[in-house]
Amino acid sequence: MPKPANEHALIFIFGGIMLSSIARRLEKVDPGSHRRIKGIRLVTAFGLAALAGAHYASAYSVPKGNALGVLAAGFALWGSVSEARSARLESTRDLLFLAMAAVAGAIVTAAIVPVVNFWVPAVSEIVLVLGAFLVGYLRRLGTTGAGIGSQFFIGQLLAYGAGLTENDIGLILISGAIAAVASIIPRVLSGPSEHPTAPMPVPVVLPGRISPELAMGLQGATAALAIVILSAILGLEESIWAVTAGAYVVAGSMSGTMDRVRRRIIGTAVGVPIGLAMLPAAIDYPLVVWMAAGLAMVVYAMALPERYDIACGAYAYALVVTLAATGEHSYTLLAARLWETALGGMVGLLAAAIVFPLRTTKADLRYRI
Structure with a gap:
């Protein structure tokens, strides 16, 4: 039975208000688009x-x-x-x-x-x-x-x-x-139309110390190696997710790494459950899910580099729903994105604390992905 005209009007009015509110919020986050x-x-x-x-x-x-x-x-x-x-x-x-x-x-x-x-x-x-x-x-x-x-x-x-x-x-x-x-x-x-972020500064190398970038490289490599060994022992579901998290949470200082670990885990803990909730829709309406994943990647670009947690959540959501839309319907495997990200982040943090720990904040902590 068709809806009365007044109901259609209410739907359009409510939709217009929502779109206007979203537009205002986006303008605050991303002035100039x-x-x-x-x-x-x-x-x-x-x-x-x-x-x-x-x-x-x-x-x-x-x-x-x-x-x-x-x-x-x-x-x-x-x-x-x-x-x-x-x-x-x-x-x-x-x-x-x-x-x-x-x-x-x-x-x-x-x-x-x-x-x-x-x-x-x-x-x-x-x-x-x-x-x-x-x-x-x-x-x-x-x-x-x-x-x-x-x-x-x-x-x-x-x-x-x-x-x-x-x-x-x-x-x-x-x-x-x-x-x-x-x-x-x-x-x-x-x-x-684009205004790229400011170039990443190159930190000054202090006398008698290895460069911060070499330290970060060794920390990321150590985290990856530790996760590979853990995977061989424990049989991780998707160990490359943990390796990825361990490599990308490393920043130019210990405090920066801790902040990135916290934000990556929080963002993933929000994005993965939302993606799992969309799993039935991914099976029945894959085109709609692909569109939602595209919107999530726009949010990802907007959130970088200031809101790493939101960026990680948007990407985690996009990854889960696109995997589901392409035929991966195992809740266990898709949920592994959450706990393996947490594992990789904690291993990366441990590596940053042990392998040539960086106490300065000269390196840019806002690295992408």
């Missing part, structure tokens, strides 16, 4: 790369065609996150470098993991220790260096998750080319 534009760019790059990868795999009957789209979309998304230049030409250059870094990480993983699996399959994730080190160490080169280190690690994570081998190097190269184009096009179109 600069971060919202970047968030839309992230989603656009992801979608373009995923569609182009799927089309290429279908048109040319590429073996492991699903992995092609996943790699291209992941490279494009996180490359767009790490890019932070104000000029189109510089942005294009950095996005090319970031795509190349992701390709390098994926190739290294695809070449080494099968060898490790042959000899010691229980510790195959040990290849990720290199990426965890570069996440911290390459911050010495500023914003672009930090992005390259992160992209190398992202490439490793995606290749490891897809189970790629040395036979898939061609697929990785194609994914990188697609990702570069898919990430550059939205950045060129967004142009001066």
Whole structure:
């Protein structure tokens, strides 16, 4: 039975009030819409790369065609996150470098993991220790260096998750080319509408001490190695989630690392349950869930770098619902995102306290992802 006209009017009025309230809040958080534009760019790059990868795999009957789209979309998304230049030409250059870094990480993983699996399959994730080190160490080169280190690690994570081998190097190269184009096009179109965050300062190295970036790299690598050993002993569900958390919570000081651990755990503890609550909708209405995940990534871009907790919550939600929309319906596995993030964060904090602990705050603590 159709609703009366007055009910329709009330729905429109209520919806208008809600949209107006949301718009006011967004304007307070993101005056000028600069971060919202970047968030839309992230989603656009992801979608373009995923569609182009799927089309290429279908048109040319590429073996492991699903992995092609996943790699291209992941490279494009996180490359767009790490890019932070104000000029189109510089942005294009950095996005090319970031795509190349992701390709390098994926190739290294695809070449080494099968060898490790042959000899010691229980510790195959040990290849990720290199990426965890570069996440911290390459911050010495500023914003672009930090992005390259992160992209190398992202490439490793995606290749490891897809189970790629040395036979898939061609697929990785194609994914990188697609990702570069898919990430550059939205950045060129967004142009001066974006106001990137300030460049990451390079800390001063004190006499007689190792550089903060080397210390951060060693802390992240130590955390990753410890998690690999724990996974071999305990059989963690998705140990790469813990490795990722351990690498990215490391900051330029002990207090900064503690703050990042707290915010990452809190954000994930909020985002994962909301994502799990959406699981029935992900099964029945995957398109709606994908749209909600895109909105979550816009929130992610808006929250960085000041509200790391909100960013982590938005990404945790997006990850859970997209996994569910692509066919992963195990509550146990999806919920593992929460407790393995907590485990990785605590291991990262312990590594920061033991391995060349940093007591200064000269390094920028607002690193992304």
